[in-house]
Amino acid sequence: MVKFTPESIDYSLYLVTGRELLPPGKDYYESLEEFVEVARKTKEITDKYGVPLFINDRVDVCLAVGAAGLHVGQTDMPVDLARSLLPKDIIIGISVSNTKEAQTAVDSGLVDYVGIGAVWWTGSKDLKGKLCLGVDGVGEVLDVLAEGQRKTGKEIRSVAIGGIHLPNLPQLLHGSPSPKHLKGLDGVAVISDIVSSTDPEHASRKLRAVLDSYHRARKDQAGLHAVFGFNLSGTPGYTKRSEKELLNAAAGLIAVVRELTPLAHQITNIVVANDSANATLAMGGSPIMASAEQEVGDLSKAISGLLINFGTIKDRAGMLVAGKAANVNKKPIVFDPVAVGATAFRRQTSKGNSYAPKPTVIKGNAAEIGALAESAEVESRGVDSVGSGFANPADVVKTLARKKRCVVALTGKEDWVSDGDTVVKLSNGHEYLGVITGSGCMTGSAITVYTGAASQAIKQPYENESQIVQGDMFAATIAGILVINVAAEVAAERSDVKGPNTFRSALIDELYNLRADTLLRRARLEVVA
Numbered sequence: 001m002v003k004f005t006p007e008s009i010d011y012s013l014y015l016v017t018g019r020e021l022l023p024p025g026k027d028y029y030e031s032l033e034e035f036v037e038v039a040r041k042t043k044e045i046t047d048k049y050g051v052p053l054f055i056n057d058r059v060d061v062c063l064a065v066g067a068a069g070l071h072v073g074q075t076d077m078p079v080d081l082a083r084s085l086l087p088k089d090i091i092i093g094i095s096v097s098n099t100k101e102a103q104t105a106v107d108s109g110l111v112d113y114v115g116i117g118a119v120w121w122t123g124s125k126d127l128k129g130k131l132c133l134g135v136d137g138v139g140e141v142l143d144v145l146a147e148g149q150r151k152t153g154k155e156i157r158s159v160a161i162g163g164i165h166l167p168n169l170p171q172l173l174h175g176s177p178s179p180k181h182l183k184g185l186d187g188v189a190v191i192s193d194i195v196s197s198t199d200p201e202h203a204s205r206k207l208r209a210v211l212d213s214y215h216r217a218r219k220d221q222a223g224l225h226a227v228f229g230f231n232l233s234g235t236p237g238y239t240k241r242s243e244k245e246l247l248n249a250a251a252g253l254i255a256v257v258r259e260l261t262p263l264a265h266q267i268t269n270i271v272v273a274n275d276s277a278n279a280t281l282a283m284g285g286s287p288i289m290a291s292a293e294q295e296v297g298d299l300s301k302a303i304s305g306l307l308i309n310f311g312t313i314k315d316r317a318g319m320l321v322a323g324k325a326a327n328v329n330k331k332p333i334v335f336d337p338v339a340v341g342a343t344a345f346r347r348q349t350s351k352g353n354s355y356a357p358k359p360t361v362i363k364g365n366a367a368e369i370g371a372l373a374e375s376a377e378v379e380s381r382g383v384d385s386v387g388s389g390f391a392n393p394a395d396v397v398k399t400l401a402r403k404k405r406c407v408v409a410l411t412g413k414e415d416w417v418s419d420g421d422t423v424v425k426l427s428n429g430h431e432y433l434g435v436i437t438g439s440g441c442m443t444g445s446a447i448t449v450y451t452g453a454a455s456q457a458i459k460q461p462y463e464n465e466s467q468i469v470q471g472d473m474f475a476a477t478i479a480g481i482l483v484i485n486v487a488a489e490v491a492a493e494r495s496d497v498k499g500p501n502t503f504r505s506a507l508i509d510e511l512y513n514l515r516a517d518t519l520l521r522r523a524r525l526e527v528v529a
């Protein structure tokens, strides 16, 4: 019999049995009604394969079968009592669904691991109206554990649970590392993805492959590169780039876009759809503006990138289906959270307790970025931001990029872009951009075209199966902003431009004419952090 210690347990794939979820034709010792009998039989099998067995809730059963550990919930036997009844070497885990419960687990000093959930909605457990944590919520719990370890020296391991399936596993693994300490999950616990499968071995192997590649990447590539799940610098590992290097990488993508004609799927608003589609074509991309939930999933394999623009937010179901499919198919997602702070509906949709898509880039004005960053520093009026903006925009974008584990672009008179480490300030553009409707939305389209092209340009297979997307997403975001702003400057200088309306037409022309050397000559890019 294998002897397990808290340190020796491999938590990466934790199966929680669920007899009621077995598909037709499969049984789990249905003739054995007693929990202890089921546990005994299970223990014979887990021993054979060197897998630790944990018993849920029942200290007596745990003792009777000599299980490796006990798992308790918040309303089950208190951990101190369970600990006093069990031998010293029994591993104890507890379910936590918020930071307060995680803090209590840390403070007890008696817990070896926590089950963090529910991450997303699940049909396997009655969540009793409780809100799901989402990937951000898991990250907050992980920071409590990391802080506890920093203070006490005791490591509490962690597995997430609830609604976890193969397609959303990469987004959970890469989306949840804690914002402050970058602590990642040790593993995931699943019921239905394995138990309800007609081929549980195949289902387990698929999960295992993603988990193994994620853990390998975290071990091999320190820092944000492995945490975000996409290549920040365009090279393996993470290296900070100079202004010149970033600018060259961004300008180099102009030719890539023209060569690849990336298919930019845009679920955007009725106000700007026509201009965004024309701007996309002028840049060298190909627009598709489908939004019906019945068809957007089918498009996903063919597209280069996806834009989700909250604008008039009629197509919430389409956004969720398209976003989910883009994550599964590893396509970059640009999220433009138009007026996200303005209504509860928009705020809630952006949080998405039940499986919100993980964006690759978030692009917004000061009010929108402020709402996502939960900052009260900037006010909004409808879709616009009012006031003088953030006192320290560089810090805001960097912090939000780390929190959301994606590139963040704050657009305005000056634009600020961060990948969670480097922060770039861009100072191109023209005041006419502020007096035509949809220039910000067009920037979202441009970022979609450029991230799509950057991702499509990578021909080699994924370095690892858990990666969210390939390609240089930071440079592509910078490129998308620069092409709009530099084309706007060139357009505004034309003698035939007399005001907003002639500017709007000239902008499309100059997007069409824009060349890399113009961008390199005119771009005002400063690395500020």
Ligand SMILES: Cc1ncc(COP(=O)(O)OP(=O)(O)O)c(N)n1
Binding pocket: 014, 016, 055, 056, 057, 071, 072, 073, 074, 075, 076, 093, 094, 095, 114, 115, 116, 125, 159, 161, 189
């Ligand atoms: C890792 C892990 N999480 C949860 C459970 C059991 O869950 P359940 O008994 O349904 O819920 P709680 O009472 O713990 O909230 C488990 N066995 N392992």
Ligand SMILES: Cc1nc(C(=O)O)sc1CCOP(=O)(O)O
Binding pocket: 016, 095, 096, 097, 115, 116, 117, 118, 119, 121, 122, 123, 124, 125, 161, 162, 163, 164, 189, 190, 191, 192, 193
């Ligand atoms: C057993 C359990 N505990 C949860 C918690 O939130 O503590 S969620 C859950 C069910 C997990 O099943 P599935 O993998 O099928 O979603």
